[in-house]
Structures are given as structure tokens and as C-alpha cells.
Amino acid sequence: MSGRGEPGGYDPRTQRTGAVMPDRKQTIESLEIEHRVFPPPPEFAAQATADADLLRRAAEDPEAYWAEEAARLDWMSPWEQLVDRSNHPFYKWFVGGTLNASVNCLDRHLAERADKVAFHWEGEPGDTQTITYADLHERVCRLANGLRSLGVGRGDRVAIYLGMVPELPAAMLACARIGAPHTVVFGGFSPDSLRDRIQDCECTAVITADEGWRNGKTVPLKANTDEALTECPSVTSTVVVRRTGGDVGWVEGRDHWYDELVAAQPAECEPEAMDAEDMLYILYTSGTTGKPKGIVHTTGGYLTGAASTHRYVFDIKDDDVYWCAADCGWVTGHTYIVYGPLANGCTGVLYEGAPGFPAEDRWWEIVERYGVSILYMAPTAIRTFMKWGPEHPAAHDMSSLRLLGSVGEPINPEAWMWYHEHIGGGRCPIVDTWWQTETGCIMISPLPGVTPTKPGSATFAMPGISADIVDEAGNSVGLGAGGYLVLTEPWPSMLRTLYGDDERFVETYWSQYEGKYLAGDGARRDDDGYYWFLGRIDDVMNVSGHRLSTIEIESALVDHEAVAEAAVVGRSDETTGQAIAAFVTLKGDVTGDEELIGTLRKHVATRIGPIARPKSIVLTDDLPKTRSGKIMRRLLRDISEHRQLGDVTTLANAEVVADIADMAESARAAGDED
């Protein structure tokens, strides 16, 4: 493991990180064109929801700003104290206030927007549903009642393991309605990953489906759940959505069909009055150890941040059709598909499947069909579309688009420009939004009607947010320099702790710099104060905008009977941002061949999920180690990226390096083929 300041970490002097971003090409590229500035188009600025005055007011009095933003929500009883700072870093927001998130997302819109579309949903096979706010309210109430009938109540944790079907947001809101924190587990995760999450927060119920659709194939969600549940004694019931109609196993007494459960329920459901600080959900994300962290978000602060940032960053108007093309299994889906947009009474698009199914213009067909006006996606998707070619978007009328967003990883200027031209028709502002599962909502981003953008820069801190870049000693590095990104004041949607592990919460985020939140990203500010993100400073990779821990993948590899030792690094990849490169030594009696490599890649996919499948695996007799026995991941990263290797004479086994470099080259070529 290499943490901050160790060989794999980010070096503020050179502005280089051991993690892959920025690769040299990108840094040079961004430096070359960072003088390009795109001011907000005047017509856009003239109608924008967020203006310079908003920024000024927030800067003058951030607490008054957050009080005003929170007041846009419907509170059941008002808060007595805006923020309680007495027990750093365990901040509390809107102390004493009560509210219900599902009421804010649904009930309060019914008087004026009952028939407004909440979601245009499109299944991968082409089936569609138009779901109004009244429809969604009814679905949520019925399911909430159904969950209560199964004995699920306030404070119980519920796992949700579904594809992108309408029942997924409905399930999240049904949990919120009865005060049962949800933990959504991405439908691409394996039974083991599901099991670990259920066990960690001791869920009492799981909401899943028979199967999901992905790339024309079915994903065995119920079978995976059954496998996970053999080791989850806390779970007493499951609710199963019929999606594909495929055969499933059944445990009488435990398993319930969703449609049968909700049909018997009333269409109204009394919501729980939740304390602002009551947990709304737990979402697991990879950290620097093998054990995922359960990020805890609360009701009042989180919802305030979600609704407020959604409104301003995406300039939401009543007639917008907004598409955040993420999955609800990640925080982007929580904040910008479900809680933010619905709190704002916005019309959204939900798409179930893969971008290339059945053809490479599926997304653009959707944009055209629903008249999407705001589109939010990850750079990895943009780069995939670049690869597929501009003729696909060009074949569709996308003149409805007026604003584009990017999230999940640094966007390289080339992808930014392509997005701007080929998707935005040269007329749409782009908001490059930096945030994390932990921050709950966008922290650094342009305001589309105010901020002149520079391709590749997330620009400035949001209203009400205080950020800085510091050096190793914790001193602000000022303009034109790089270092570690910190947030210097608490904010409403900040994580409150790691589930069941206050100590790791303090240690991970608050122990490096007195009173400051350490984000784990390297960044620099240019002379104009624009933030440029440079990638993680720890052993966390970012593959297609998904956070993965090197250690988690190493554990999965070592868990295979043939493997003695494994080291995993992220190397830069044209499409996915980073790709997983593994280096493996085998047990003495095992001979390695192509077949074994295939088996090991599959093994990791089975253990964690297909997103964790290594792109290349090098079998080697030895791994480069320091004399104290620490694996030099930094060196493996340099090898993987064809970087000049520094002094290797301090290694205990310098002779292995040349061999590994040769093998990495051929493994890389093979990995790029699939």
C-alpha cells in the first residue's frame, strides 16, 4: 500500500501523481490549450437561475446561503440551529428540524405537478413507461406500505440490488418514506460484493429483480442475491421485481414478488417525520484497504445540497428534460437522478441498458425522442462515443440540448472539445463537476450562466463551499501551484461518518490537516484560480468513472489457488481513463499460460464484478520490492506507462524489472485487443 507522501503518492512539487492522472500527454495538452476560454453564451446567461449575485451573497455569508437553500425544502418542523460545530469532525446540520425526503421529492409537487412527467423510462429491449409525479407517488406509497407489512421500519437497513428499472428510484424513495436507510448495490456487482455490503450494515430486507438486461443479455440478479443470502442471516425478506420473466429460485416465507406485494397495499402511506440528522442512506465506495467504506448521508443536509446544486449547476427550468446517464448504484444516480431532480420537480430520463445496444446511436435516439435539454455523463462515455464516431450523434436531431455536464474523472481537453462540438452543437455550456460519494453533491463546478469555462478545468468552488489546495505541511499553495485538495469548511451534504467505523472516518478524511477535509485528489490552480484535477493521491483507481481499490483486486487475485502474490496498478487508458494492470506471481508448482491468465481475469470479475476485471495480467517470477519487502507499485505503474524508470538499485531484486517491462508490453498489447 502506498499512501500520501509514499512512493505511489502525488508529489506537489512536480505536480505528478503516482496514480495515473495526469499522464504526461494530458498535462502537456491541457497546458497547451488552457488559454482557451468559453464565456457563457449571452442568451444563456440572460436566463440563468444562478447569477453573479448569488455567488456574491454566498461568499459574504455562507451560512445564510445554506439556510436559504434549505428553506426551499418542506420541513415538518423547523431547525433550531443551522450547524453544530461543537464536536469536530462530527458536524450536525439543521439541528432539531424534521422532514421526509420522499415527501420533498413527491407529495409537495402533487398540487401543481401531479401530471408532470417525473421519468421517461426506456428499457434496453425498447419497452417504455411514462411515469408522472402522481404515478411515482402511488408506486412509492404502495411499496412503502408493502415494506412495512414485511416488518421493515424506521432505522432498518434495506439493500437494493436492481438494474435501472423504475422500481429502483421507487424503492429508494419508499425506504426514505418509512425511515429505513437504503444501501443501493450496483447491479453489476457480484454475489460476494453484495454479501459484504449486506453484512456490514446488517440489512433486514433486499429488493431485487428476477434478472436485469445488459447488452442484450440477462444479469442473474435473483440468483446472485440467493447466493449472497446464504451468508446473510440478518435478511428476513426479499422483494423481487419481475423484469425478464426468467426462472428464479424461491425461498417460501422469505421471498415476495413485488407486484403481488404492492397490489394488496393502499395508495397512500403516512411518511415518517425524520430528524434532519437521521440517516437517509449508506453507499459503499472503495477505499485504500480491501474493505469498502459505508458512506453515511443524512436527510436534511444531504437533500439541501442535492436540490440546491442540481438547481444551480444544471440551471433547471420547469420545462427541461434532464438526463443524467448514470446508474443509481453510484452516488451520481442518488443525487442527480433521484433526490436532486425530484426535489426540484424536474422531468428526467431513465435508460436501463448499455449505450451501444442495439446500435451505437442509442443515446442520441433517446435525446431526440424525449427532447432532452440537459445531459450529464462521464468522460469515459464521451471517449467511447468519440471512438464510435461523430456520425452517430450527427444522424439525430439534438437541437433540444442546451446544457452538458461531465462527472467522475478529469475530462481531457480533447474529449471536452468533442463533447462541445459533436454533442452540444457548439452552443451548450459544459459544466465539469468535481465531487465524491463523500461530499454528497457537487463541490467544484462552473455555474453555466456565470463562469467562463476552460476545457479540462472544473473551474471554481460552488457557492457556500470553501476549497483550497495545500502542500504536505498543510499550507495553502496559492495560485499557479499544485498540491492536495481540501475542503476547509463543513457543508450540509458532507458524509457524517463511515458506517460503524467513526475511527476510520476521522483517520481517512480529517487526520492529516487540522480542521480540513482531505479529499484524496491532487489538484492545481492556474493563475486565474481555476482548479485542475490531477487524479487520486492514494491507491484508488478510477476506471470508467468508477472507483476501485487496488488492494481489493489484489485480494481477489490472491484468493485464487494458483496465486502466490499480486500487485495491481492503474495505468492510463484512452477510453476508460485508467485500466487495471495486474502483476502476479504463481505458487511454485503452477505453470502459467494464457488460459490461466484468462481464468484469473474471470476470477476477479466473479469475485468483485465485471468492472473490476483486469485489462492485463503479467505473470512474473518476482515482484519488485524494497529491501523492507514492500511492493513498489510506483515502479509497476511507470513500467505500465512506458515512463523512464528511476533508480532501481535500491530494490532488493532489481534484476526482475527488465523482464517485467518486456512482459508488460506484450500483455498490454493483448489486453488492448479485447
Ligand code: WT7
Ligand atoms: C472521485 C470520486 C462524483 C460522482 C462520481 C464519482 C474523481 C469525480 C471529477 C471531475 C476530476 C473527478 C475524483 C474523486 N472525480 N469527478 N469532474 N474531475 N476528477 O464518485 O466514486 O466517489 O469518486 O472521482 O478523483 O475523488 P466517486
